[in-house]
Amino acid sequence: MRIGIWNISLLVFTIIGLSSWAQEGGEKKEGGEKKDIAPKIPIKSLKSWIIDLKDKDPSVRDFALSAIPNYGSSTSEAIPAVIDRCLDPDAGVRVKAVMALSVLEILDKDIPRTVDALAKRAQEDPQAQVRYLAINALQRFDPVDARRTIAALVDASKYPNAYEVRRIALIALVKFGIDKTTGPDVKAVTAALIALKDPAIPVRYAAITAIALLGKPNNALVSAGVDKALTELANGSDKIFAIWAKVGLANQDVLTAATHVQFLSRMLKQGDLQVKLEAMRAISVIGALAKPTVPDLIDLLEDKDNWVVFNACLTLGSLNVEAREARDPLTKLVAKKDVYEPVKQAAANALESIKGVTPKPMPKAP
CATH class of the missing domain: 1.25.10 (Leucine-rich Repeat Variant)
Structure with a gap:
């Protein structure tokens, strides 16, 4: 069974936005009194929304696709009908169908059909937005399934x-x-x-x-x-x-890794911020073989840019025990009183990773 990785509030926002739009200018004066003409969002059962997916009015189908994900983890029965809407002649409905498939509960038996439907939209849909959303939705699945x-x-x-x-x-x-x-x-x-x-x-x-x-x-x-x-x-x-x-x-060829790691160390000393950040990301990807970059990463803990220091902490943490020589500098960084809190938390997490302990969730980056 698969549960979508997207924040379901994205689709909630769609409904709220539609309601708000309807309410703007949705009051009409008659005889000096205001009359609310905004449409009300009906309270319906999931089965009723599923029936609406076959309505001849595309706006009804669209609205149903926005409503269904808000029924939580018990929406798997809607999957076949939602998949059918991936072939809807209306592009807006196809957009909502693909978005829904990124968040709805999908039973194992429905995974192959869902994956195939999304792949078809990614490959053939005439609208770029549908293709993009379909590919994004596909990434919720494990490689073995997709x-x-x-x-x-x-x-x-x-x-x-x-x-x-x-x-x-x-x-x-x-x-x-x-x-x-x-x-x-x-x-x-x-x-x-x-x-x-x-x-x-x-x-x-x-x-x-x-x-x-x-x-x-x-x-x-x-x-x-x-x-x-x-x-x-x-x-x-x-x-x-x-x-x-x-x-x-x-x-x-891992036998040549040492030469390439030396290049990454040199890039850490570049003045260009983006080059430094990319080098740190690359070091995290290479992992243990990038241990020779640890001294240069330690030097970056003294950088004046919080964003650089934050990422240096993350990179050191990604190297785990290979970055053990960074323990003292990281400990001193955590102890400083004037350190920006996200940087301090990143340093603390790096220390935990170096010790082999699962770190706390990261704070928002500076």
């Missing part, structure tokens, strides 16, 4: 009318394309290689991070293409792309 969507996601990664669809498709391909037993899905890796030439920077960024995270493909031709692309980017002028190319090269 690996069958890779072909649809590859097609979506080439969708010409919206770069955000291409970007999120590449992100989903990472989740569903990784296979530690047989190597990453070759189609997913190939799609990411093609996307490196995308005109949109966010898509190219998603592509390089996908290649870095997917790992070495078990296909000589594709693997050679990956090595060539990563080597070119690692030696290029764009430091952020070079960072992730280095992660990819380390993931291709």
Whole structure:
């Protein structure tokens, strides 16, 4: 059984917004008295809303899709009818159907049909918004359930009318394309290689991070293409792309990781904030092999930018026991009285991680 990862208040907001819109100007004066003409939200049973999903009026179907998720965890009986609305001729209704499938309870028996319906919207829907939301909804599922969507996601990664669809498709391909037993899905890796030439920077960024995270493909031709692309980017002028190319090269051959980790250490000393942050994120991905960066991360605990210090704490915590030499600096940071509270909590959490203790939930970033 699957429960949606989206905050259900998103759909509650839809209903509240509709009601508020109706109430604005929803009062009419007759004989000097105000008369409320705003439509009332009816209190109905779940079965009644399910029946409304077949109403000939698209606004009724739309409203039903906004209402159903608010019935909590007992909405699985609505899934077949909601899936049918994914083929609705009205684009607005399809949007609501896909959004509903991202939050509704889905029984195991309904997972294959739900995954297939979302994959079809991701691959074929004429509206970019529907495609985007469908791909986002797919990511609630485990790879074992959604690996069958890779072909649809590859097609979506080439969708010409919206770069955000291409970007999120590449992100989903990472989740569903990784296979530690047989190597990453070759189609997913190939799609990411093609996307490196995308005109949109966010898509190219998603592509390089996908290649870095997917790992070495078990296909000589594709693997050679990956090595060539990563080597070119690692030696290029764009430091952020070079960072992730280095992660990819380390993931291709762990014996070369030390060289690439040295590059990340140098990037931590750059004046550019984004370069520092990307280097820290990359270090977290590499994990224990990035232990040589710990002294440079400790230096960042003295940075004047709270955002840098906050992320340095997170990165040290992600290295767990490999960052044990950071215990004293982190302890001193926690003890300081004038430290911004989220930074202090991040430092405390890092200490817990280094000790092997599950840290407390993180506060909001500064």
